[in-house]
Every structure is written in structure tokens, then in C-alpha cells.
Amino acid sequence: SKTYNIAVIPGDGIGKEVTPWAQKALEKAAEGVADFTYEHFDLGAERYLRDGAILPDDELERIKTTDAILLGAIGDPRIKAGILERGLLLKLRFSLDQYVNLRPSKLYQGVTSPLANPGDIDFVVVREGTEGLYCGAGGAVRRDTPAEVATEVSINTAYGVERVVRYAFELAMKRRRHITLVHKKNVLINAGDMWQRIVDKVGQEYPEVTCDYSHIDAATIYLVSDPSRFDVILTDNLFGDILTDEAGAVVGGVGYSASGCINASNEYPSMFEPIHGSAPDIAGQNKANPTAAILSAAMLLEHLGFDEAAQRIHKAVEADIAELGSTVRSTDEVGRDILARM
Amino acid sequence: SKTYNIAVIPGDGIGKEVTPWAQKALEKAAEGVADFTYEHFDLGAERYLRDGAILPDDELERIKTTDAILLGAIGDPRIKAGILERGLLLKLRFSLDQYVNLRPSKLYQGVTSPLANPGDIDFVVVREGTEGLYCGAGGAVRRDTPAEVATEVSINTAYGVERVVRYAFELAMKRRRHITLVHKKNVLINAGDMWQRIVDKVGQEYPEVTCDYSHIDAATIYLVSDPSRFDVILTDNLFGDILTDEAGAVVGGVGYSASGCINASNEYPSMFEPIHGSAPDIAGQNKANPTAAILSAAMLLEHLGFDEAAQRIHKAVEADIAELGSTVRSTDEVGRDILARM
Numbered sequence: 199s200k201t202y203n204i205a206v207i208p209g210d211g212i213g214k215e216v217t218p219w220a221q222k223a224l225e226k227a228a229e230g231v232a233d234f235t236y237e238h239f240d241l242g243a244e245r246y247l248r249d250g251a252i253l254p255d256d257e258l259e260r261i262k263t264t265d266a267i268l269l270g271a272i273g274d275p276r277i278k279a280g281i282l283e284r285g286l287l288l289k290l291r292f293s294l295d296q297y298v299n300l301r302p303s304k305l306y307q308g309v310t311s312p313l314a315n316p317g318d319i320d321f322v323v324v325r326e327g328t329e330g331l332y333c334g335a336g337g338a339v340r341r342d343t344p345a346e347v348a349t350e351v352s353i354n355t356a357y358g359v360e361r362v363v364r365y366a367f368e369l370a371m372k373r374r375r376h377i378t379l380v381h382k383k384n385v386l387i388n389a390g391d392m393w394q395r396i397v398d399k400v401g402q403e404y405p406e407v408t409c410d411y412s413h414i415d416a417a418t419i420y421l422v423s424d425p426s427r428f429d430v431i432l433t434d435n436l437f438g439d440i441l442t443d444e445a446g447a448v449v450g451g452v453g454y455s456a457s458g459c460i461n462a463s464n465e466y467p468s469m470f471e472p473i474h475g476s477a478p479d480i481a482g483q484n485k486a487n488p489t490a491a492i493l494s495a496a497m498l499l500e501h502l503g504f505d506e507a508a509q510r511i512h513k514a515v516e517a518d519i520a521e522l523g524s525t526v527r528s529t530d531e532v533g534r535d536i537l538a539r540m
Numbered sequence: 541s542k543t544y545n546i547a548v549i550p551g552d553g554i555g556k557e558v559t560p561w562a563q564k565a566l567e568k569a570a571e572g573v574a575d576f577t578y579e580h581f582d583l584g585a586e587r588y589l590r591d592g593a594i595l596p597d598d599e600l601e602r603i604k605t606t607d608a609i610l611l612g613a614i615g616d617p618r619i620k621a622g623i624l625e626r627g628l629l630l631k632l633r634f635s636l637d638q639y640v641n642l643r644p645s646k647l648y649q650g651v652t653s654p655l656a657n658p659g660d661i662d663f664v665v666v667r668e669g670t671e672g673l674y675c676g677a678g679g680a681v682r683r684d685t686p687a688e689v690a691t692e693v694s695i696n697t698a699y700g701v702e703r704v705v706r707y708a709f710e711l712a713m714k715r716r717r718h719i720t721l722v723h724k725k726n727v728l729i730n731a732g733d734m735w736q737r738i739v740d741k742v743g744q745e746y747p748e749v750t751c752d753y754s755h756i757d758a759a760t761i762y763l764v765s766d767p768s769r770f771d772v773i774l775t776d777n778l779f780g781d782i783l784t785d786e787a788g789a790v791v792g793g794v795g796y797s798a799s800g801c802i803n804a805s806n807e808y809p810s811m812f813e814p815i816h817g818s819a820p821d822i823a824g825q826n827k828a829n830p831t832a833a834i835l836s837a838a839m840l841l842e843h844l845g846f847d848e849a850a851q852r853i854h855k856a857v858e859a860d861i862a863e864l865g866s867t868v869r870s871t872d873e874v875g876r877d878i879l880a881r882m
């Protein structure tokens with residue numbers, strides 16, 4: 199049977215503390231089912247400060263040959279905002295054409311939501327991952343003068359939108375068959391109109407799926423006032439970034455939220471990461487919750503087709519949270535507790 | 541003493557039901573203090589459907605001669621998204637150079653927040669109102685083909701940013717002296733970097749004001765997990781739109797949230813409006829809460845320098861909510877109840 203080669207990129211801050219637990223959970227869940235080898239990549243702030251490298255071409259080429267990627271978190275306060283995020287994290291997402299950024303949100307039993315009446319929260323955000331305002335198009339003239347002008351350009355293509363729309367409809371068919379398109383089409387009329395037209399067109403092939411639409415501003419209200427209305431939220435790169443962080447808060451903290459950056463045509467490896475950041479304020483203190491990272495290992499397993507192995511992780515995480523979700527534990531304690539249940 | 545001429549634009553849907561109450565509250569609060577005359581403008585969906593006019597030049601010119609504007613809400617499901625929003629609402633904001641979009645959020649005593657532990661919420665969002673992704677720059681090629689490309693361009697100028705930054709610092713000096721800049725400078729590096737540099741520069745003139753920074757995604761988390769951390773939130777046009785709707789939800793519904801679109805250099809009239817939309821689902825049913833519209837009349841009075849008259853409205857609204865906030869009442873009942881307390 200095939201051996202899967204996994205690229206491991208712990209990255210920065212708490213990424214270094216939670217990623218080893220994601221790897222251990224992956225290994226344990228797949229025992230007797232799949233064989234993994236791991237290739238570690240020393241990428242992130244330390245590396246950049248040491249030798250100036252962010253994502254060298256030869257390392258990107260090696261990553262491209264792997265079967266999947268486990269990523270921790272990227273970002274460090276010592277380094278100007280954008281350098282690592284764009285040079286490493288977004289460069290991976292774009293170079294590997296990870297056009298589906300899949301972000302499930304679920305309120306686990308045992309977790310306290312900040313909402314007084316959260317209801318039954320269980321939805322998935324399908325965020326486009328390779329277009330929009332994340333392209334890096336834009337610039338500035340007369341920088342640092344009173345006449346400075348800075349632009350950011352959102353580029354959206356029918357090619358890029360249609361493929362992620364199709365993914366969302368396929369996903370909806372496996373769930374409660376409801377899609378909410380989120381955009382701001384009353385202001386961003388060019389991009390918003392294209393998104394809506396493509397959803398309408400593809401939707402004709404899926405008569406069982408009901409679709410509605412919400413402006414991004416209204417969607418942030420619904421996440422607080424009525425989050426259980428959502429099944430599949432389909433949106434662009436920036437709105438997806440915003441909504442999934444708010445969703446993370448609503449389900450009791452981004453510590454439980456995993457994500458997949460998926461190349462659904464499998465030309466390049468997909469990447470799995472917690473949605474939380476590097477959290478410099480608590481880094482190195484054995485405090486970060488590794489649950490989101492461990493859940494990202496489950497998403498990796500699902501992506502490779504090992505649904506039962508993924509279920510082992512999901513079940514262990516659910517049981518752990520139900521029993522000990524409100525107990526203060528260290529990173530290693532949570533990791534050990536979850537592994538012990540698998 | 542001077543007579544102030546107020547343009548009244550009820551607009552669409554519930555805008556038509558709540559704006560008369562804003563006008564009545566304005567009139568009553570200013571009794572013995574200031575004289576108002578009113579000029580009504582028939583603008584919005586009905587007008588557009590009747591004669592195709594959105595905001596004719598001569599009407600815009602008449603609006604420019606007024607002292608302030610009371611606006612209800614714009615938007616109608618019968619009309620393609622964007623036509624009225626951009627042709628009327630945004631055209632007013634841009635033509636009248638209303639560069640400060642001021643949006644206070646306060647959790648009133650007697651209102652139930654959807655948050656389990658909301659804490660003491662009292663902050664103001666200072667949203668830039670004339671730049672960013674709202675410029676209408678952008679377009680599409682090969683529309684409706686598989687090769688379509690649609691763009692949206694965010695234009696940001698040092699001129700436009702510095703004036704709203706200065707406004708935020710002046711406002712912070714009258715409040716708790718804390719500003720949180722919200723942007724996404726790890727991705728939108730051109731615009732984000734400019735905003736941060738200008739905040740840093742202007743901040744040197746205000747050593748008493750502490751400043752911090754939050755990415756937009758993290759800010760949506762804080763609004764749910766710890767909203768009392770905020771005093772003045774300073775942000776761009778799109779992020780301000782998103783954050784103020786979420787903030788409205790967190791303080792118990794956008795029914796309590798008013799806003800001012802302010803030309804702080806007073807070359808053109810400023811405009812006051814509830815932040816809620818036209819709510820077609822409940823329009824014409826005497827159900828909409830007029831409190832936000834009434835509070836926008838208070839903001840108008842403050843803007844014209846009638847602080848005591850504004851306080852009359854604030855006190856009446858506070859007392860009304862404290863006593864009857866959780867009672868189901870019609871638009872007219874709430875309006876009458878508030879006016880009776882003034």
C-alpha cells in the first residue's frame with residue numbers, strides 16, 4: 199500500500215506547539231490504515247530572521263511533491279505585517295492553487311458559546327482561496343507624502359469563481375442542501391454580480407439545493423443573532439476570512455476551528471491548518487489549545503479518503519470537549535487527553 | 541435667530557415609517573431653541589420605478605443648500621442591487637464629501653444583548669466615508685462568458701485618510717482616549733501601511749491618546765468576546781460597514797443604532813440616518829422600531845451645536861428603553877412613547 203508523504207510546517211508562535219500534536223493524532227488515527235512519512239520544513243519568522251529566506255523555490259518545489267501539508271500558524275510581531283503572510287502563507291495557497299478554503303464551524307457539546315442562546319451551530323464556510331483582494335494587485339504612489347495614493351485591487355474571474363461554486367454545491371448535496379452566498383453586491387457591483395450570476399447558473403444543475411444571498415454586513419449580524427440558519431456559506435477570499443473568525447468566536451473560540459486549503463483538482467497538495475494565528479502573547483507557554491490543529495489532521499485524513507481514521511479523531515475530540523472542555527489544561531495535557539481516547 | 545432648513549429623505553421600506561418620527565423628535569427637542577423648516581425629497585424606489593429618476597442634478601443642488609439631511613433607508617428588492625445604493629445613498633455621501641461616517645454603539649439598560657456576558661458596551665466607529673472599495677472603481681470584461689474578469693478597486697489617499705484620522709483623535713480626546721485602528725494590513729499592504737503610518741504620525745500630536753491595531757478578522761472576534769475593550773474604532777469604508785452591523789447585533793439589534801455621515805469641514809450638509817436598511821420583509825406593517833431614526837435626529841442636533849436639545853432625545857430614549865425595551869410595540873407606539881417623555 200502507498201506511503202503518504204506529509205509536509206509539516208509548524209511556522210511561528212503557538213504553531214510550533216500545536217503542530218506536533220496534529221502530527222501525533224494523524225499518526226495514531228491512521229494506524230493500520232495508512233502509512234505516513236513526514237518532511238519538516240523550517241519556514242517562518244525564525245528562519246527569516248536567521249537567513250532572510252521566506253519560501254525558497256527549491257523548498258516550494260519539494261512541498262509540491264508531497265501528498266498533503268500540515269501547517270501551524272504564520273506571523274511574528276518582530277516582522278512587518280505582510281512579509282511572512284504574503285511571502286509564505288499566501289504564496290503557498292496561491293502557488294498550490296488551493297482554491298477552496300474550507301472552514302467548518304460547529305458548536306461542540308461542552309463548549310460555552312459567548313452567545314446567550316447559540317442554538318445548534320453547524321455550518322461550513324467555503325471561502326475562495328486564490329482570488330479577490332488577496333491577489334497582491336495594488337500599489338502606492340508618492341509614498342509617505344501628503345499626496346500619497348494607495349490602491350488594492352480585487353481580481354475575480356469566472357474561471358476561479360465557478361470552480362469554487364461547484365465545490366460548494368457538491369458539498370451542500372452531502373449536507374442540508376442549503377447555500378448562502380455572501381457578498382456586498384449592492385456596492386461591489388462588478389464582482390458581486392458575477393458571483394450571483396454564476397451561483398444562479400450552477401444552481402440550475404442542483405435543483406435540490408436552495409440558495410439565498412446575504413450582504414456581508416447582514417451576515418455578521420446573523421452569525422450573532424441566528425447562526426443556526428446557515429448550512430453552507432459560500433463567499434470570497436476577504437469576506438471568508440472575516441466571517442470565519444467571527445464564526446470561530448461564536449462557537450466558543452478559534453481554538454476549535456480547523457481549516458483546509460484545498461486544491462480540489464489534486465494537481466498540488468492541499469494544506470490543513472487551524473484557523474487561529476501564531477498568538478505571540480501566549481506562545482512558548484504550553485497554553486495554546488491544540489484541538490484545532492488536531493482537527494486539521496482529521497480534515498487531512500478525510501481529504502486523502504480515510505474517513506474512518508478521520509472519525510477516530512472527531513470522536514476523541516468530541517468526547518474530550520464534552521468531558522473536559524471547560525477545564526484549564528496545558529497544550530500537552532489536551533494533546534495527551536485526546537490521543538488517549540483514540 | 542437662524543432658521544435651519546432640513547432635507548428629509550424617507551427613502552424606501554421602513555424608512556418611510558421611521559423618518560416621520562425622527563422629524564417629530566427633532567421638532568420637539570428643539571422647541572424654544574432652534575427653528576427648523578423641512579424640505580421633503582421624493583427619492584428612492586417608488587420614484588425610480590415611476591419616472592426613472594434616482595438623484596437628479598437639480599435635486600442634489602437643492603439638497604446642497606440645506607443645513608442637514610434626515611435620511612431613512614434606501615433599497616428595494618424590486619430593483620437590482622446597487623442601483624439605488626450607489627446612485628442615491630452613496631452618491632449623496634460622495635457628492636457631499638461626507639468623509640466621517642460616525643456610528644456609536646451602546647448597550648442600553650433594558651436591552652437584551654445576544655451575548656451571555658456583554659459587559660459595558662460603549663464605543664464609536666469612525667468609518668471613512670468617501671474612499672476605499674466604495675469609489676465605484678472597477679469593471680468587468682467578457683461579461684457573462686467563462687472568460688469573464690471582474691475587478692473592484694480600493695482607492696485610498698493620504699488626503700482622505702488623514703482628515704478622518706484627525707477627526708478620530710479629536711473624538712477620542714472627548715472620550716476615553718483610546719483608538720483601535722482596524723484594517724487588514726497583513727494582506728492589504730499598500731492601503732494598510734498608509735493607514736498605519738498616518739495614525740502613527742497624527743498620534744504624535746495626541747500623546748494622551750493610546751492607539752492599538754487589530755486586523756478586521758480579529759476585530760469581529762473581539763466584538764463578540766470582549767466588546768467593552770473598544771472606545772474609538774477607526775477604520776475604512778468597507779470594514780466600517782461590516783463592523784457596525786456586527787456591533788448593532790451585539791448591542792441588541794440595529795434598531796438602536798444611528799449614524800451620521802459628516803462633512804466635518806461643513807462645506808456641504810451632513811446626513812443622519814439609522815444604520816438599519818429598508819427591511820422590505822416588515823415594511824408597511826407599522827412594526828419597525830423608530831428608535832434608531834430618532835437617535836439620528838439627536839446626532840443631527842449635536843452636529844448643529846444643540847447639545848442640550850440632543851440630550852432631551854437621548855434621555856427620553858434611554859428612559860423608554862429601560863422601561864419598555866422588551867415590550868413588543870408598533871412603530872407609532874414607540875414613537876409616541878418616546879415623544880411623550882421629551
Ligand SMILES: CC(C)[C@H](C(=O)O)[C@@H](O)C(=O)O
Nearest residue numbers: 273283287439473726727757
Ligand atoms: C494570516 C492571514 C494572511 C490569513 C488570511 O487572511 O487568510 C489568516 O487570517 C487566515 O484566515 O488564514
Ligand SMILES: CC(C)[C@H](C(=O)O)[C@@H](O)C(=O)O
Nearest residue numbers: 384385415615625629781815
Ligand atoms: C446600503 C449600503 C450601500 C450601505 C453601505 O454599505 O454603506 C449600508 O450598508 C450602510 O451601512 O449604510
